[in-house]
Amino acid sequence: MVCQECSKPMKYPEAIQQLIDSFMRFPGVGRKTAERYAFYVVNHFDEADTVAFMESLHRVKQEIKPCETCGNLTDETTCNVCKDKTRDRRKILVVEESKDVMVIEKTNMYDGLYHVLNGAISPSDGIGPENLNIKELLERLKDETHQEVILAMNLSEEGETTAMYLHRVLEKTDLLVTRIAYGLPAGGNISYADEMTLFKALEGRKKY
Ligand SMILES: [Zn+2]
Structure with a gap:
């Protein structure tokens, strides 16, 4: 954009530009979306909204850490799944991200x-x-309670590469290594799969 008066390129006030730059750090958020978010904040956030937003950012950085056992994000030392004595400790399902755990738990x-x-x-x-x-x-996995490793990485190139790598490493062990597949579309991201698709993917897991 160019200023009508002086024909110099128009710039946002620094504070707005800084907010736009912050939003642009999110995956999938380009300049246009970031601008929309920034102006939304300017026009529609009151003081309480702003404080709540800042506080939530601050809190996740302060309180949320990976579980010491499984890496799942938690606000305790050990996450609820690892703590739960009723869970079947023979199986470990390997995912890329903490949010995948949430999706499968649901x-x-x-x-x-x-x-x-x-x-x-x-x-x-x-x-x-x-x-x-x-x-x-x-x-x-050195703990012999664990008998099956279910590879539930996304069906993307990176997910497949990771699954292949883990399979190669675990091949020499006595562990049963399975890979979920059935029902998930190629390139499928676990987080976007619906419950039935995930159920079928888990049920139909195959020995790697
Ligand atoms: Zn855990």
Whole structure:
């Protein structure tokens, strides 16, 4: 945009620009959306909204940490799933992100444990196995209570690469390694799957 008066490029006041830049840090949010969000804040947030928003940002950074056992995000040292003695400790379902745990928990169809990798292997982004919670998983699997590892990474290239890597590492062990697949579309992101699709994906898991 150019100023009608002086024909110099128009700039937002610095505070607005800073907010736009902050919103642009979110995945999938481009300049236009960030501008919309920023102006929404300017026009529609009152003091209480602003304080609540700042406080929620501050609180998640202060209170939320990965579970020491499985990497699932929690506000305690050990997450509720790991603490729950009624869960089937023979099974560990491996997901990319904490939000995938939430999605699968909502289906009420899985009673085992989880392990959150915190991402997937992606050489083009410089993310290798050493950048993920893989070492922690292998350490955990030394406990013989665990008998099955269910690979539930997304059906994307990165998810498949990660599944293949884990399969290769776990091949030599006595663990049963399975991969969910059935019903999920290629490139499917677990977080977007509906309950029935996830149920079928879990039920139809196959030995890797
Ligand atoms: Zn946990």
